[in-house]
Amino acid sequence: MNSTELATFMFGHVGIVIGNIVDQQVDAIVNAANSSLMGGGGVDGAIHAAGGPQILCECRELRRTCYPQGLPAGQSVITSGGNLPAHYVIHTVGPVYGRNAGRDAELLAACYRNSLAVAMQHNLRTIAFPAISTGVYGYPRAEAAAVSSEAIQAFLGSEKSLDNVRLVFYQRADAQIFLQNHRFTYP
Numbered sequence: 001m002n003s004t005e006l007a008t009f010m011f012g013h014v015g016i017v018i019g020n021i022v023d024q025q026v027d028a029i030v031n032a033a034n035s036s037l038m039g040g041g042g043v044d045g046a047i048h049a050a051g052g053p054q055i056l057c058e059c060r061e062l063r064r065t066c067y068p069q070g071l072p073a074g075q076s077v078i079t080s081g082g083n084l085p086a087h088y089v090i091h092t093v094g095p096v097y098g099r100n101a102g103r104d105a106e107l108l109a110a111c112y113r114n115s116l117a118v119a120m121q122h123n124l125r126t127i128a129f130p131a132i133s134t135g136v137y138g139y140p141r142a143e144a145a146a147v148s149s150e151a152i153q154a155f156l157g158s159e160k161s162l163d164n165v166r167l168v169f170y171q172r173a174d175a176q177i178f179l180q181n182h183r184f185t186y187p
Ligand code: AR6
Pocket: 019, 020, 021, 022, 032, 033, 034, 039, 040, 041, 042, 043, 044, 045, 046, 094, 130, 131, 132, 133, 134, 135, 136, 137, 138, 139, 168, 169, 170, 174
């Protein structure tokens, strides 16, 4: 399926794209997962459906070995990409909006920062994010745009090794809200 790039920031290192996250041909796509790591709807459902059973198998192993209580909000783990075009899936758990004693923004920023850090640790150069927490988890899109762009710019400002960070929006209207509310200060 086609993806359309609407804009770039950070001197071309960040692209704003309309498309389906599962179609992205990048080193890693990010999953908007839940703490169970056992799949769900939205992005999570689409990734497991397109990627096949290998991803869930690795998630089960991560739960068993590292996160018996579940992956906390704001943290990220990596599995292979199964049958996806992407080589890896980085699973992160966004905050459920309004349920974190005022820490929503901090936790959402941590999702982006920790996912980028995991990509760097694995020497990956290209990564695609969906708009974490802005679906079932209810994070207002405009607020999420500000938080995610600030977190990405802060990370890329200090780490020079990622070539391309793609922000993928399913719908053009959602990408437009992002473009009206982002806080990137470099074109
Ligand atoms: N490609 C790109 N963006 C998408 C796609 C897609 N295929 N599908 C949905 N979106 P959500 P959350 C957009 O609900 O809010 C799951 O059940 C969507 O329009 O997937 O973090 C998990 O298991 C929205 O803007 O993630 C968790 O329980 C954004 O992706 C829970 O939902 C995120 O929507 C996580 O909720």
